[in-house]
Amino acid sequence: xxxxxxxxxxxxxxxxxxxxxxxxxxxxxxxxxxxxxxxxxxxxxxxxxxxxxxxxxxxxxxxxxxxxxxxxxxxxxxxxxxxxxxxxxxxxxxxxxxxxxxxxxxxxxxxxxxxxxxxxxxxxxxxxxxxxxxxxxxxxxxxxxxxxxxxxxxxxxxxxxxxxxxxxxxxxxxxxxxxxxxxxxxxxxxxxxxxxxxxxxxxxxxxxxxxxxxxxxxxxxxxxxxxxxxxxxxxxxxxxxxxxxxxxxxxxxxxxxxxxxxxxxxxxxxxxxxxxxxxxxxxxxxxxxxxxxxxxxxxxxxxxxxxxxxxxxxxxxxxxxxxxxxxxxxxxxxxxxxxxxxxxxxxxxxxxxxxxxxxxxxxxxxxxxxxxxxxxxxxxxxxxxxxxxxxxxxxxxxxxxxxxxxxxxxxxxxxxxxxxxxxxxxxxxxxxxxxxxxxxxxxxxxxxxxxxxxxxxxxxxxxxxxxxxxxxxxxxxxxxxxxxxxxxxxxxxxxxxxxxxxx
Amino acid sequence: xxxxxxxxxxxxxxxxxxxxxxxxxxxxxxxxxxxxxxxxxxxxxxxxxxxxxxxxxxxxxxxxxxxxxxxxxxxxxxxxxxxxxxxxxxxxxxxxxxxxxxxxxxxxxxxxxxxxxxxxxxxxxxxxxxxxxxxxxxxxxxxxxxxxxxxxxxxxxxxxxxxxxxxxxxxxxxxxxxxxxxxxxxxxxxxxxxxxxxxxxxxxxxxxxxxxxxxxxxxxxxxxxxxxxxxxxxxxxxxxxxxxxxxxxxxxxxxxxxxxxxxxxxxxxxxxxxxxxxxxxxxxxxxxxxxxxxxxxxxxxxxxxxxxxxxxxxxxxxxxxxxxxxxxxxxxxxxxxxxxxxxxx
Numbered sequence: 001x002x003x004x005x006x007x008x009x010x011x012x013x014x015x016x017x018x019x020x021x022x023x024x025x026x027x028x029x030x031x032x033x034x035x036x037x038x039x040x041x042x043x044x045x046x047x048x049x050x051x052x053x054x055x056x057x058x059x060x061x062x063x064x065x066x067x068x069x070x071x072x073x074x075x076x077x078x079x080x081x082x083x084x085x086x087x088x089x090x091x092x093x094x095x096x097x098x099x100x101x102x103x104x105x106x107x108x109x110x111x112x113x114x115x116x117x118x119x120x121x122x123x124x125x126x127x128x129x130x131x132x133x134x135x136x137x138x139x140x141x142x143x144x145x146x147x148x149x150x151x152x153x154x155x156x157x158x159x160x161x162x163x164x165x166x167x168x169x170x171x172x173x174x175x176x177x178x179x180x181x182x183x184x185x186x187x188x189x190x191x192x193x194x195x196x197x198x199x200x201x202x203x204x205x206x207x208x209x210x211x212x213x214x215x216x217x218x219x220x221x222x223x224x225x226x227x228x229x230x231x232x233x234x235x236x237x238x239x240x241x242x243x244x245x246x247x248x249x250x251x252x253x254x255x256x257x258x259x260x261x262x263x264x265x266x267x268x269x270x271x272x273x274x275x276x277x278x279x280x281x282x283x284x285x286x287x288x289x290x291x292x293x294x295x296x297x298x299x300x301x302x303x304x305x306x307x308x309x310x311x312x313x314x315x316x317x318x319x320x321x322x323x324x325x326x327x328x329x330x331x332x333x334x335x336x337x338x339x340x341x342x343x344x345x346x347x348x349x350x351x352x353x354x355x356x357x358x359x360x361x362x363x364x365x366x367x368x369x370x371x372x373x374x375x376x377x378x379x380x381x382x383x384x385x386x387x388x389x390x391x392x393x394x395x396x397x398x399x400x401x402x403x404x405x406x407x408x409x410x411x412x413x414x415x416x417x418x419x420x421x422x423x424x425x426x427x428x429x430x431x432x433x434x435x436x437x438x439x440x441x442x443x444x445x446x447x448x449x450x451x452x453x454x455x456x457x458x459x460x461x462x463x464x465x466x467x468x469x470x471x472x473x474x475x476x477x478x479x480x481x482x483x484x485x486x487x488x489x490x491x492x493x494x495x496x497x498x499x500x501x502x503x
Numbered sequence: 504x505x506x507x508x509x510x511x512x513x514x515x516x517x518x519x520x521x522x523x524x525x526x527x528x529x530x531x532x533x534x535x536x537x538x539x540x541x542x543x544x545x546x547x548x549x550x551x552x553x554x555x556x557x558x559x560x561x562x563x564x565x566x567x568x569x570x571x572x573x574x575x576x577x578x579x580x581x582x583x584x585x586x587x588x589x590x591x592x593x594x595x596x597x598x599x600x601x602x603x604x605x606x607x608x609x610x611x612x613x614x615x616x617x618x619x620x621x622x623x624x625x626x627x628x629x630x631x632x633x634x635x636x637x638x639x640x641x642x643x644x645x646x647x648x649x650x651x652x653x654x655x656x657x658x659x660x661x662x663x664x665x666x667x668x669x670x671x672x673x674x675x676x677x678x679x680x681x682x683x684x685x686x687x688x689x690x691x692x693x694x695x696x697x698x699x700x701x702x703x704x705x706x707x708x709x710x711x712x713x714x715x716x717x718x719x720x721x722x723x724x725x726x727x728x729x730x731x732x733x734x735x736x737x738x739x740x741x742x743x744x745x746x747x748x749x750x751x752x753x754x755x756x757x758x759x760x761x762x763x764x765x766x767x768x769x770x771x772x773x774x775x776x777x778x779x780x781x782x783x784x785x786x787x788x789x790x791x792x793x794x795x796x797x798x799x800x801x802x803x804x805x806x807x808x809x810x811x812x813x814x815x816x817x818x819x820x821x822x823x824x825x826x827x828x829x830x831x832x833x834x835x836x837x838x839x840x841x842x843x844x845x846x847x848x
Binding site: 266270 | 623630631635637641665667668672683687688690692695696697698701
């Protein structure tokens with residue numbers, strides 16, 4: 001058919017992955033669409049392909065700057081040059097250039113923060129938005145694990161564009177969150193395309209251990225035997241660094257740590273080394289994985305407990321994209337939930353901080369027709385970036401005449417209380433999953449209101465999985481050798497001279 | 504002894520007890536303050552200006568502590584140190600990086616590296632017929648530059664890899680004391696990703712500080728070689744295209760200079776630019792340091808200039824406070840101007 005032809009011509013794929021064709025057909029027939037597709041099924045194709053057929057621009061709202069950058073690069077790699085990311089990375093000049101030629105772009109990525117800036121919004125309103133795409137749409141919902149207050153205003157923004165055709169995309173959203181997305185975007189008739197969250201080729205294995213020493217020893221043992229490559233997730237940069245060092249120094253494999261504390265150049269190199277097989281294992285924090293397409297990841301190990309089932313699913317979803325059997329192992333010791341609980345609290349402003357901000361420092365709130373919080377208060381009150389953004393979001397842009405600080409103070413506190421309760425509940429459900437003794441796959445599906453139709457085998461440790469099945473057979477799949485003692489001349493010749501071309 | 508330690512010994516000896524140890528930190532970091540810029544001139548330390556901007560304060564302090572523990576230096580006052588006789592012996596025996604030239608190159612070193620690494624990646628992928636890959640450098644300026652290069656370079660596509668290879672080989676052959684591995688293993692090519700600084704240091708068995716300094720030394724070697732002897736090459740000169748302007752003044756100082764030339768007084772300039780008078784004075788000191796013919800006569804009376812110079816030479820110091828104690832009718836600004844203009848020559 002027509003669509004398959006386009007797919008082959010423009011993207012070089014033979015056939016669609018699960019759900020893609022349904023989403024594209026729905027969009028092309030002019031219906032608002034909510035698509036929940038598992039991670040790694042190529043969500044961006046769902047708007048990239050319609051973009052070739054629709055008149056007007058495709059506006060994609062995305063929450064993460066780094067992700068946006070990756071997507072733009074992917075587009076360019078596959079020959080689509082009419083793409084731009086409007087974000088704070090652009091210099092003044094670049095932004096001006098972009099604005100002057102905005103209608104020459106077909107795909108415009110932007111963030112909710114950018115859409116709040118009136119001049120940018122006006123520029124975009126001049127265009128014909130053929131499709132309004134909300135990526136990572138679960139960020140809209142208070143019940144979502146990654147709620148972003150900015151996202152909840154996308155409904156209003158959508159109206160300002162004259163209610164364009166809309167596609168909401170997510171990989172992990174419970175029924176409640178999906179309802180929230182539709183409500184918040186104010187979509188009346190929606191086609192829902194929800195492919196199963198299940199990834200049958202990924203097995204689950206939870207291992208309870210005595211303490212962290214036991215965990216480290218277990219990691220060494222697992223990595224020494226499992227098929228590679230793999231990713232080990234940590235909640236702490238320090239532990240990730242340490243583990244990578246131990247794995248390398250003991251000669252078990254080539255491993256590197258990856259976390260937000262590294263500079264951009266190093267992050268790019270490590271990502272690419274992993275993709276090209278120069279590294280066997282990445283010891284990562286949750287900063288790693290977005291936008292990384294590596295097909296043959298064989299294992300995901302969690303050293304620390306994730307904050308919720310949704311992010312767990314997203315992280316293990318990076319295994320086995322080639323369809324081959326892969327294993328997700330979670331290591332648990334009693335009391336592990338303390339770390340996520342602490343993290344959850346640290347992401348929200350404390351009651352003390354809120355009181356301080358509103359009590360003693362009211363006069364430090366700048367008045368300029370509209371209220372803007374003085375950024376100095378952020379340091380004085382010991383707010384982190386994330387905490388500050390929450391407070392700012394409630395206070396900023398209120399008008400000076402009508403603002404009621406007491407009311408805002410109460411609202412913020414209520415908000416914080418609710419968020420904390422949601423997060424604690426998420427952690428609790430994660431813990432329940434870890435401790436349970438019924439099929440792990442079935443429980444995850446139930447969490448997303450799905451039922452397991454077919455028996456998956458191998459399935460999980462409860463159903464009786466054998467870790468041996470995921471181990472490497474000794475002669476094959478040995479860890480990458482350390483770069484041999486080649487000279488710099490050899491190295492340079494290797495990359496610059498293609499010996500097959502020499503005649 | 505580590506390279507970074509030799510450099511610190513050398514710098515400490517040059518500043519000769521007249522500055523705190525942190526002035527060396529600021530120097531290595533390339534801090535754009537008039538004080539640091541002036542120090543680089545006064546104590547003849549220009550070649551080390553800004554050669555290691557990734558060095559953190561904590562790491563610096565750790566290195567200093569190590570040198571104190573080994574009794575290479577001793578404390579003589581508040582954050583002031585001097586070399587012990589053991590330190591002096593080491594200094595004389597120690598080797599400094601031969602090609603490092605912070606003053607001339609620190610502001611272009613990073614851009615040069617970004618260009619070199621993108622160039623090699625692009626050329627390599629051309630040679631292997633690959634068009635789909637993630638550029639290792641994100642800087643849009645460098646992307647524009649590579650397009651400019653590809654459009655203008657005058658070599659058949661098929662030879663571009665081997666030409667780049669032989670040009671680099673020849674270039675490195677002339678520098679006997681540099682180790683090309685420090686740079687080459689960081690390069691990315693077709694299906695072969697370069698190492699991070701830490702990985703490269705580990706592979707070459709170097710401590711990270713020595714690695715970073717060696718890396719910069721090698722890049723500076725390349726920069727100067729291409730600049731001086733690169734004309735016969737077809738590819739390498741593009742790496743320094745538009746890079747080698749005479750860029751000694753900071754941007755803000757240049758603005759002040761423009762107003763000065765239009766005849767404004769210092770107070771007026773401070774007013775126009777909405778800056779403190781002391782900042783404008785800093786700019787003048789910078790001008791006195793860098794501009795050969797810059798006259799300070801309208802700010803310091805000729806007689807006073809002479810007096811300040813004499814005192815400075817007699818008591819053999821460049822510490823403003825000591826000079827000021829002897830000549831109470833000179834301001835600090837005037838003393839700084841005089842030292843800036845005549846200090847280094």
